[in-house]
Amino acid sequence: MYTITMDIIDGHTIRKALPYPKLIDALSHAFCSELTVPMRHHHDMVNPGQRETTLLLMPAWESGGKAGVKIVTVAPEHAPSIKGIYLLMDLATGTPELMMDAPVLTARRTAAASALAASHLAPTHASTLLMVGTGALSLELIQAHCAVRPISEVMVWGREHKKASSVAEQARQLGLEACAVSHLEAACQKAQIISVATLSKEPLIKGRWLQSGQHLDLVGAYRPDMREADDDVIRRCQLFVDTRQGALKETGDLVIPLAQGLIVPESIEADLFDLCRGQHPGRTDAQQTTLFKSVGHALEDLAAAKLVASTVQPSNHHE
Template identity: 55%
Template sequence: MITFIDKQTIESHFDFPELIERLRSAFAQSNVEVPMRHHHDYANPPEDRESTLLLMPAWDPGKDLGVKMVTVSPNNGDYNLPSIQGIYLLFDAHKGSCKTLLDAKSLTAYRTAATSALASSYLSRENSRCLMMIGTGALSSVLIKAHAAVRPIDKVIIWGRDPLKAEALKKTLVDEPFEIEVVETIESGIKNADIISCATLSETPLINGELLKPGQHLDMVGAYRPDMREADDQCLLRSSIFVDHYAGALKETGDIVIPMQQGIIQRADIKAELFELCKEAATGREHSEEITFFKSVGHALEDLVAATLIAEKVNL
């Protein structure tokens, strides 16, 4: 019988420092083979809006192979359901047998947050103490915890479209060792933040780049489609731009695709991807006044690393 690793098991076994270092090693070594993920938008007539199917395979030759199948339904908040749902299948890459199934939603949340924290370890200032979280979805709490694993965060500012959800997020973090403040406007949070993490399904920019301060780091996690944006043109023009991987960022996210199509930025303006940073083939933050911008679109390597780590911990 194939074992299913559920949300509770995943959450109880995750350790951000360990996962971050596993990811750093995997990005540096590049042993994992990752085809371009399948991205299919499909009609969803009851919502008068498209949903998305993502298929993300990856394998470490002779060791492990994994495939994530995920649906993204942007209006699911109206039904008190997560927008991202799916399953992860982990196989033995030697003999082809299926080792386990994992809850993809939880796996995705933790590996995404760990990847943002990994990028932050290269791009944010080492003394960053104040984190602003824009968005109150499933990723929000884990992004906050992941960033706090690599920087001395002692204050978290939360903004969400729904103030009640922002207050609910605050309550889930009440036992964490930092002060938490819910703000009414994004602008009021930006002026005090060292790191700004944004994870939303916004189709229009939320962050006004003219308000950014020298030395800030932007961690842009949402905007997973070419018609979505979380950051405006000034955010990009004022920042040193980094991505998790070129192939996905140049194709899938409006935060990069739209300003490139409009000639606001060029391909050469993207300084490095995580593979280069982790191999020390490129430099991250160069000085304390630099504004850094990291765009995460997700990479199947991250899923495979996280899934194999969890499988190890439950002795599979």
């Protein structure tokens, strides 16, 4: 009789195992490697009287190495909105080895992917960051961007100023100069990096607000009917994505402009595979206005999970 015994790695342990410089480097190596990553399964489950709950199944594996699958739900009206598990397995034997807290793993790898893109696309001397959104990802994105650029000023904007103030206070406790802002337009015009992580269905960032040389990091809008940036943003920016496979299908920030004929698939200059492998130079001009759109990729989860597995002592981390 086969019995599964495995360790469960909690969120606190995952955070300690994934410092951003190390995680960003692991993602960079993963995007240069040969991993198998099928298109993720995306199922919208009807929830009468509320927005749908989304089920995501995200597998990835390396030949002769590890395999993993993330099982998460996204319930926008119930905080925390993301819940689930990540299962790491030995590919050769099929043996499950570790189970991990998926929301923390997802938050860390998502922020690291944005920072990895910023390391290729954001102004080298960018010192001002605007964080738009106050959810679980906001503080993670702030820390990740600070790991790749010399950020000395952080602004936080949210629909509820109280929540923005709370995120800014948490950032200050980490030793960062941070403050909550009330006027999104003015903050956008000032920031050199604008990171947006919201559940908005209507564009928040307007193209007329952007300045030459800025870098825009869009992390929310994970469904085709959600948007964080208007058409003018898409028109003005050089466009980059984590993966073409996912970004051109799943996010309204690109799907809607594609359907309208504003852009074509070839408008995407590069993805993280191209940038990490040196097949695209990234930012080459201080006046370029760049946009990175992230939708998430199972390769990132597997790279992060392997890093956790290589760092922790499994037998001590049962929940």
